[in-house]
Amino acid sequence: MFAPERIRLIKGMLLDKVHINVSDLSTMLNVSEVTIRRDLEKLERENFLTRTHGGAVINTQSPTDEDFVEIDDDPFFQQRIEISEIALHMIEDHDVILLSHGLTNLCIAKKISNKKNVTVLTNDLNIASELAANPSIKVIMPGGDLDVNSMTLVGKLTEDNLNNFFVTKAFIEVEGVDPLRGFTVQSMDCASIIKEMINITNERIIVCPYKCFDNIAFSQIGPLNLANKVITNPSIPDQYKNYFFENKIQLFTAFNSYEGGM
Amino acid sequence: MLYPLLELMHVNKKLSEFFALKDICMELNKGEVHVLMGENGSGKSTLMNIIWGALSKDSGDIFIDGNSVSISSPMDAKRLGIAMIHQHSSLFEQFTIAENIYIDNKPHISKGLKIIDWNKMFSDCQTLFEKLGFPFNGKTIVRNLNVAEKQLVEICKAYVSNARIIIMDEPTSSLTEPEALLLFDIIKELKKSGVAIIYISHKLEEIQQIGDRISVIRDGEIIGTQNIMGMDVDNIIHMMTGMELKERYPKLPVKLGTEVLNVKNLCAGTTIKNINFTLRKREILGIIGLVGSGRSKIAKCIFGMDKIDTGEIYIYDKKVNLNSPADAIDSGIGYVTEDRTTEGLFMYLNVPQNISAPNISKVSNRLLIDTKIEETIANTYISKLGIKVGTIHDKAAYLSGGNQQKVVLAKWIMSKSKILILDEPTKGIDIASKVDIYNVMNEMVTKDVSIILISADVDEVIGMCDRIIVLYNGKISAVVPRKEATRENLLAYATGGKHK
Numbered sequence: 001m002f003a004p005e006r007i008r009l010i011k012g013m014l015l016d017k018v019h020i021n022v023s024d025l026s027t028m029l030n031v032s033e034v035t036i037r038r039d040l041e042k043l044e045r046e047n048f049l050t051r052t053h054g055g056a057v058i059n060t061q062s063p064t065d066e067d068f069v070e071i072d073d074d075p076f077f078q079q080r081i082e083i084s085e086i087a088l089h090m091i092e093d094h095d096v097i098l099l100s101h102g103l104t105n106l107c108i109a110k111k112i113s114n115k116k117n118v119t120v121l122t123n124d125l126n127i128a129s130e131l132a133a134n135p136s137i138k139v140i141m142p143g144g145d146l147d148v149n150s151m152t153l154v155g156k157l158t159e160d161n162l163n164n165f166f167v168t169k170a171f172i173e174v175e176g177v178d179p180l181r182g183f184t185v186q187s188m189d190c191a192s193i194i195k196e197m198i199n200i201t202n203e204r205i206i207v208c209p210y211k212c213f214d215n216i217a218f219s220q221i222g223p224l225n226l227a228n229k230v231i232t233n234p235s236i237p238d239q240y241k242n243y244f245f246e247n248k249i250q251l252f253t254a255f256n257s258y259e260g261g262m
Numbered sequence: 263m264l265y266p267l268l269e270l271m272h273v274n275k276k277l278s279e280f281f282a283l284k285d286i287c288m289e290l291n292k293g294e295v296h297v298l299m300g301e302n303g304s305g306k307s308t309l310m311n312i313i314w315g316a317l318s319k320d321s322g323d324i325f326i327d328g329n330s331v332s333i334s335s336p337m338d339a340k341r342l343g344i345a346m347i348h349q350h351s352s353l354f355e356q357f358t359i360a361e362n363i364y365i366d367n368k369p370h371i372s373k374g375l376k377i378i379d380w381n382k383m384f385s386d387c388q389t390l391f392e393k394l395g396f397p398f399n400g401k402t403i404v405r406n407l408n409v410a411e412k413q414l415v416e417i418c419k420a421y422v423s424n425a426r427i428i429i430m431d432e433p434t435s436s437l438t439e440p441e442a443l444l445l446f447d448i449i450k451e452l453k454k455s456g457v458a459i460i461y462i463s464h465k466l467e468e469i470q471q472i473g474d475r476i477s478v479i480r481d482g483e484i485i486g487t488q489n490i491m492g493m494d495v496d497n498i499i500h501m502m503t504g505m506e507l508k509e510r511y512p513k514l515p516v517k518l519g520t521e522v523l524n525v526k527n528l529c530a531g532t533t534i535k536n537i538n539f540t541l542r543k544r545e546i547l548g549i550i551g552l553v554g555s556g557r558s559k560i561a562k563c564i565f566g567m568d569k570i571d572t573g574e575i576y577i578y579d580k581k582v583n584l585n586s587p588a589d590a591i592d593s594g595i596g597y598v599t600e601d602r603t604t605e606g607l608f609m610y611l612n613v614p615q616n617i618s619a620p621n622i623s624k625v626s627n628r629l630l631i632d633t634k635i636e637e638t639i640a641n642t643y644i645s646k647l648g649i650k651v652g653t654i655h656d657k658a659a660y661l662s663g664g665n666q667q668k669v670v671l672a673k674w675i676m677s678k679s680k681i682l683i684l685d686e687p688t689k690g691i692d693i694a695s696k697v698d699i700y701n702v703m704n705e706m707v708t709k710d711v712s713i714i715l716i717s718a719d720v721d722e723v724i725g726m727c728d729r730i731i732v733l734y735n736g737k738i739s740a741v742v743p744r745k746e747a748t749r750e751n752l753l754a755y756a757t758g759g760k761h762k
Contacts, residue, residue: 016642023627024634024635024638027624027625027626027627027632027635028624028625028635028639030623030624085708086514086704089514089515089516089708090514090515092515228509229512234647234648234698234701235648238692238694241693241694241697241698242693242694244697245510245693245696245697246510246693248509248510249510250509250510250511250512250513251512251697251701252512252514252701252704253512253697253698253701254701254705255646255647255698255701255702255704255705256646256705257643257646257647257672257675257702257705258675258705258706258709
């Protein structure tokens with residue numbers, strides 16, 4: 001195993017367990033204790049951990065991933081990253097896609113940079129400014145009223161403008177999923193925009209972390225069977241897995257069993 | 263009025279949440295060969311089990327010669343003249359052929375004293391074999407016969423039992439061509455004497471050769487019955503497969519890489535002949551075929567469990583000799599077996615021990631296994647794969663099917679297999695675990711693993727695979743890319759109805 005791979009595994013294990021000892025690491029990674037000590041020294045220089053007698057302890061407030069320090073107050077950050085990786089596989093070069101407002105979609109936007117000639121339609125200013133850094137991606141924003149809290153465009157003008165476009169895939173981020181209330185979001189303005197968005201796409205892809213399941217937000221978008229695909233985390237309740245499979249909706253759950261495990 | 267020999271009216275049987283026989287109506291006339299066709303899991307066996315008394319029906323009526331009968335045990339069925347020939351031998355292994363054949367009507371020296379007339383039994387048996395043209399000796403112990411020979415003995419047994427209704431469950435699946443011809447001769451003879459036969463088969467050509475009528479069963483319902491004379495093959499296949507699919511399987515599009523596995527001219531045993539195929543990096547390659555077409559045999563050969571007679575296997579363009587599962591594991595191959603209870607797991611070991619079984623070097627501290635590390639690693643997989651256990655020390659036997667399967671997957675994930683063979687990975691497990699397994703497959707391919715998926719579930723194969731190999735009689739009858747795969751064309755290739 002090479003050093004970067006080893007260091008990644010050690011980081012993963014530390015994030016999981018806070019404390020770890022050298023002899024365990026040496027057995028698990030099948031390298032000598034000297035090598036492990038050297039890896040730990042390196043991580044200590046990076047301020048990731050503090051070495052202790054025979055082991056190491058993670059530093060509180062370790063940056064989990066350098067690119068994403070700015071959203072460190074998001075408790076579902078890791079889940080969103082995993083979801084966005086699945087979403088990324090669905091986006092092909094030259095695709096025309098839509099990203100609705102939300103943190104998961106922002107994660108998708110951050111990762112989209114390795115695609116070529118993708119056109120993104122969005123009403124979220126954060127997503128737009130994230131994508132602006134990448135010259136090979138074309139960003140289109142509808143007009144409308146700016147909602148300063150969420151930094152999104154909403155209102156009648158936005159809805160009318162969206163109607164001028166048609167995309168192949170719309171990634172719709174929701175905040176509540178419930179068998180009776182269907183898909184929901186908190187903001188009423190946002191819900192009415194999303195209702196417009198689902199009419200201008202070939203494929204409706206719902207994204208949200210597992211926490212949104214069995215949760216009802218204020219404003220309804222539509223029933224569960226409006227989705228063509230759903231991307232979330234594996235720990236959602238079994239009843240949803242049954243429902244989606246039986247109603248012929250593709251359910252993608254972001255397993256992450258290769259990372260951190262041995 | 264002339265009654266059919268056997269008539270089923272509105273027979274219902276609920277077997278589980280997901281499967282039931284619904285309102286089965288079927289009739290069988292004297293001297294008729296009635297073919298029953300349907301995919302695996304469509305309810306054929308359940309229906310037959312009801313007729314020969316192994317299962318009781320929930321509601322409905324069964325008539326023989328127009329009289330309502332109740333069949334509550336195989337003994338009842340036998341008394342009514344119903345005999346069943348199973349796909350797998352149900353003979354007494356340690357007895358002679360003759361004893362097995364005459365088990366129900368042994369010739370006695372005198373009626374009062376139940377002393378068996380051995381000489382008569384063996385000479386009767388020999389006369390029977392000469393008449394039927396079987397090259398057997400009645401004194402051979404059944405244990406020493408091969409599968410096909412046992413099947414023929416079963417047929418003889420039904421022949422002498424004076425049964426009026428004989429059920430044959432894929433009788434030719436273990437027979438070679440000449441043996442099958444012997445069987446067909448017996449069937450013709452039986453027909454002449456007025457015996458009716460329910461004949462379960464997947465093979466279109468033999469159905470056309472010996473069948474009179476055909477009924478197609480799907481999802482527990484009889485879809486239709488028609489005469490074999492002038493039968494429309496496409497129509498039958500359409501009846502078997504049913505409606506169009508919407509996408510339900512979460513197939514993640516992933517760019518395929520270079521060739522990782524190349525199998526050349528693989529032959530093994532009598533079952534598989536001249537198999538050639540390649541597998542690309544990140545590809546999910548499906549293998550389908552009917553029972554007995556050799557689909558699992560291929561997997562066992564690649565995993566070093568079964569001996570390869572001729573042929574070569576290349577991994578990353580390097581020729582490998584896989585003489586044992588250990589060789590295969592060293593070459594980066596993992597195998598999730600069809601039978602997880604006997605071959606996939608150590609049922610009486612706990613979850614961590616099962617997960618680390620092929621990965622002992624990763625959890626051992628010089629010579630001894632470090633149980634602490636073993637458990638730490640197992641815990642990671644339990645939480646990441648959502649394996650539901652009572653405690654981590656639960657024995658594998660106590661887990662549900664879906665969770666057992668996740669344990670099997672965990673051990674191959676841990677061993678970082680680069681080529682994973684999944685043999686019926688979702689058989690007999692709940693829907694939620696199924697969906698999880700499909701998504702674990704997605705994760706694997708995104709981590710550069712290549713997968714061979716062997717399954718009897720055609721929808722699953724179409725839903726998840728990039729390419730599909732169809733087997734018929736141990737040979738590849740077609741390789742179908744994802745875009746062209748439909749239930750109709752796959753089943754046609756699998757039943758020998760179409761040749762590419």
